[in-house]
Amino acid sequence: MEHNGLPLEPYSNKDSMNKLIVLIVLCLVFFKGTAQTGIGTTTPVNKLQVETTSADPATSGALANGNLRLSGTTGSHVLDFGLSSSSTFSWLQSRSKSAYGTNYNLILNPNGGNVGIGTTNPTAKLNLVGGGIRIYDGFTNASNRPAINTGIIGNYEIRGVGSSSGTTQSDTSDDGFLRLSAGGGTNANTQSSIDISGFSTVADMNNNIVLRTAGTERLRIDNAGATTLAGSLTGNGTTSTLANFSSVMNDQTGTTYTLTNADNGKIITFNNASAISVTVPSLSVGFNCMIIQKGAGQITLSPSAVTISNRYSFTKTAGQYAILSLVCISSGVYISSGDMSN
Structure with a gap:
């Protein structure tokens, strides 16, 4: 065919496709400010609305369950979102895509940032506003006290865990x-x-x-x-008092001994014919004990990076059956008193 002496190419599918693309682009430009997309509904009210049958999160099987799923090209884990059919709660569940009885961890802000519940401005890793925290642990009023857990944490427990390096969490360490x-x-x-x-x-x-x-x-x-x-017997909060000074005995027969916080409130006896050296390190404020020279060996208090004051500058028990008292009145500062000499 010719037009004005020029040959015309036959009308092709290519021309139709180009016109369709142009039409789609024009529609997108025209509707981009007001368009809504609905899946399962012809009247979406948001930019994207997914509507399907409500259902509680399934705990077994692998059938359709929920309104929306995020999944990857690799791995068996998925994140499902849904609306309950038995109540008014919404849910999300990280789980296996082939076995709903297998659940996985859900991580919020793994690289940092705070999480807020009831607030748009959280100021801590977890900031809760307008509510409390309730833990249901399955105990009844007839349940026995549970044993202390080590490697695991009980569903009734809040635990601070430590780190020997200060950077890596160590759930099985003893510090915390x-x-x-x-x-x-x-x-x-x-x-x-x-x-x-x-x-x-x-x-x-x-x-x-x-x-x-x-x-x-x-x-x-x-x-x-x-x-x-802390505080006097009348509770005025002005002085330190001795507490737990009871007849808990710690009998020693050697010639050297180092006090520990475990000796607080105890009566420590030393029964040896030779001279005895008792090392006094820095212990907790309020530490107190009674020391008895039960044998012939005289006891000498040996301070280790601490100060021990005595009214007469005595550092030793006076002799067999002598008793002295030792009290830590502030960090690294002790007072000794009793049947003492040099």
């Missing part, structure tokens, strides 16, 4: 620290807190519980069960 506190947003003396610590090479932090009010320690239970109270 947990503090529960309230107040003290601007001043430490307006905070109350409870510190719980596991194993530590720092004596002040080793396996103890510390309670504070107004930012000041009021009660300490050390790793031997000895209790130190």
Whole structure:
């Protein structure tokens, strides 16, 4: 065919395809501000709406379950989203795509950032506003106290875990620290807190519980069960008192001994004919014990990076059956008293 003396090419499918593409692009440009996409519905109200039968998250099988799924080209794990059919909750579940009884971890902000519930401005790793935390542990009023867990954590438990390196979480290590506190947003003396610590090479932090009010320690239970109270017997909070000074005996027969926090509140006897050296290291404030020279060997207090004060500068027991008392009044500072000499 010719037109004005020029040959015309036959009309082809290629021309139709090009026109269709142009039409689609024009539609997208025209509708881009108002278009809604619906899957399972002809009246979507959002940019994308997926509508299907509601269902609770299945715990077995591998049939269709939920409204939306995120899956990868590799791996067996998927993330499913859905709406309950038995109640008004919505759900998401990380699980195996071929066995719904196999569940996987769900990670929020793995690279950092805070998570808020009830707030748009979380200021901690988890910031909860407008509600509390409830733990259902399956216990009844007739249940026995559970044994202490080691490698695992119980469904009734909140645990602070440690790290020998300070950077890598170690769930099976013995160290760890947990503090529960309230107040003290601007001043430490307006905070109350409870510190719980596991194993530590720092004596002040080793396996103890510390309670504070107004930012000041009021009660300490050390790793031997000895209790130190702050405040006088009348509770005026001005002096330190001796607590747990009971007849718990620690009998020694050697010629050397080093005191530990486990000796707090104990009566330590030494029965040896030769001279005895008792090393006094830095122990918890309020540490107190009674030392008895049961045998002929005279006992000498040997300070280790601490100061031991005595009214007459005595450092030894006076002789067989002599008794001395030792009290830690502040960090690294002791007072000794009793039947002593040099």
